[in-house]
Amino acid sequence: MNVNKKNAPGAPGAGLGGGFPHLVAAPLFPLKGKRPLAGRKSRAILDVMERLSFSQAAAGADAVAPQTAGPAAIRRELRASLVFAALCAAAFLGLLLVRLDFPGRLAGGPPAPPEPAAAPGFARQSWMTVYQQERRIGFAAGRIARRLEGWELEETILLRIRALGLVQPLRLETRAELAPDLALRRFRFEAGSGGLRFRAEGEKEGERLRAVLDSGSGPQAVEMRVPGRTTLSAAILPALAGRPLRPGERFAFDVFDPAALAAIPAEAEVLEREELALPGGPTPAWRLRLSLRGVSQTLWVDDAGELLRARGVLGLRLERASRQEARERLDALAGEDWAELAAIPAGREIADPTALARLRVRIRGLPPGNLALHGGRQRLEGEVLTVERETLEEPPASLSPTARGALEQAFLRPEPFIQADHPRIREAAAEILRGAEGESELARARRLVRWVYEQIEKRPVLSLPDALATLERRRGDCNEHAVLLTALARAAGIPARVEVGLVYLRGRFYYHAWTLLHAGRWVTADAALGQMPADATHIRLVSGSLAQQADVAAVIGALALEILE
Structure with missing residues (x-):
């Protein structure tokens, strides 16, 4: 295996798709043993490219410098690799929850609606136009039908999204079968952008949910316990149809996201007529x-439970439309740049962020939840957050065998999309570290960071980050860099986990992802920027698995930052 072979920009499969996908999508793969379910780069970008020309001399930072520092090498690095995929997921799950058929578990607390009364043969189809600000960027089409054995749900969402100056198509499709009381039986979900695809299919038997995931690196089988009654988020409004609503009435859900492989708390509250x-x-x-x-x-719904309008994050809005209206030509310019919309003003400029060893900011708008702002190199005191870049000269802390064992158990094992035990990942890690047998963990970690930085092309990607797929495609944004470095480190015996947060650029903080490595001590490593440790403008918000990373959705549009020093 030649781990140093890169995809050339014009190589097959190296680029993203150019046009908006056809309105009639390709069929999804059938469930095994079952019948198929019903059938100009911006100024900010150029600034990032300039920032990527930093060298090892940056204020003592142990940077992993590229082998060449000329304009060609700089332009090869697209940008600071914003955590755009996470932003997309948050926005879709925020605004389009009732349009996406992710399975969900009705939780305790407010009661669940009773079984909807509809005779076999009942069917409803709806079309929605999707706007960002006032630009038409796509449509959503859904259908729910009552069958003798239960319900069938179908959803299709087609969008054109602008991110980092690039307009990309995105298609989301779901098919599902539900019991008469809307309990989940089987589902299939697909997301696609250009040549990238993510697929998930599964079925529930008792309290066990078995699913197969594929993000381009081959199928991965997963199994999890989903206790209690399960349903789909797209069944929320049908469940309320015909039911007299009262202001203040609330319904609680745990929504299971097949992409993050987690149950997510959700709540619907009736506000007013x-x-x-x-x-x-x-x-x-x-x-x-x-x-x-x-x-x-x-959300605004009529008495029949049909969605009329929805407003959510990043200026997204859905409006009910006819089939013809929803399928009308989309605005050629798409919407505003999502990464720019989500960025947070810093209040002042930082002349050389790569040289920054210490940062103090005032942070406001923190929602209650599971953010990881305090700990390690970060200290939160009231509203003031201090970040101090690690120094690698200190001797590593000694760990007891018990502590080391717990560390390895938590941060060396493979996860979905971080396939640390896959032969190709293990082979790549071994080849990258060939000749490093006598080196320290820190030196070996540097080799891995350098390799990912130099070998993975920096390009925005609308897909779930997958370490194995990234190793094969050799392109991606900060998410792909982070999961690949994490997988390679784990394969090499170096505990690692992904962190998601903010990074400074030209007067604003952008969402970003990087890796935390335990190379004798915990140290941040940004493979997209080639830094180890990462500069102090990296503000961690969440850390850990995909499910934990999704907690960043709660802060989009809510945070305000002020640089103090």
Whole structure:
């Protein structure tokens, strides 16, 4: 295996798809043994490219410098690798929750609606136009039908999204079968952008959910316990159809996300009755608030439980439309750049962020939840957060065998999309570290960071980060760099985990991802920027698995930062 072979920019499979996908999507793969389910780069970008020309001399930072530092090498590095995939997921799960058929578990607390009364043969189809600000960027189409044996749900969402100056297509599709009481039986989900695809299919038997995931590196079988009654988020509104709603009434859910492989708390609250101004005239509607991981969006539904309008994060809005209206030509310019919309003003400039060893910021708007702002190189005191870059000259702390064993058990094992035990990952790690047998863990970790930095092309990707797929495709944004470095480190016996947070660039903080390695001590490593340790403008928000990383959704649009020193 030649681990130093890169995809050339014009090589097959090296680029993203150019146009908006066809309205009729390719069929999804069938469930085994079952019948198929019903059938101009911006100024900010250029600034990032300039930032990537830093060298090892940056204020004592142990940077992993590229072998060449000329303009060609700089332009090969696209940008600071914003955590765009996470932003997309948060935005979709925030605004489009009722349109995406992720399975969910009805939790305790507020009661679940009773079984909907609908005779076999009942069917409803809905079309929604998707706007960002006032630009038409896509549509969502859904259908729910009552069968003798239960319900069938179908959803298709097609969007054109601008990210980091690039306009990319995104297609999301779901098919599912539910019991008469809307309990989950089987589901299949697919997300695609250009030549990238993520697929998940599964079925529930008793309290066990078995699923197969594939993000381009081959199928991965997973099994998990999902106790209690399960349903789909797209079944929330049908479950409320025909039910008299009352202001203040609430319904609680745990939404299972097949991408993050986690149950996510969600709550729907009935707010008030009001008249909604629609093209056909004033329409009576119920206004609801739907919250998922602390991200709230507002829904307006009619008495039949049909969605009329929805508003969410990043200026996203859905409006009910006819089939013809929803499929009309999209705005050529797409919407505003999502990464720019989500960025947080810093209040002042930092002349050379790569040289920064210490940062103090005032942070406001923190939501209640599981953010990991305090600990390690970060210290939170009230609203003031201090970040101090690690120094690698100190001797490593000694660990007892018990502590080392617990560390290895937690941060050396493989996870979905971090396939540390896959033969190709292990082979790549061994080849990268060939001749390093007598070196320290820190030196070996540097080799891994350098390799990922130099070998992976920096390109924004609309897909779930997958270490094995990234190793094969040799391209991706900060997410792909982080998961690949994490997988390679674990394969080499170096405990590692992914961190998600913010990084400074030209007066603003952008969402970003990097890796935390235990090379005798915990040390941050940003393989997308070639830094180890990462500069002090890296502000960790969450750390750990995909499910834990998704907690970052709660802060999008909520945080305010002020640089103090």
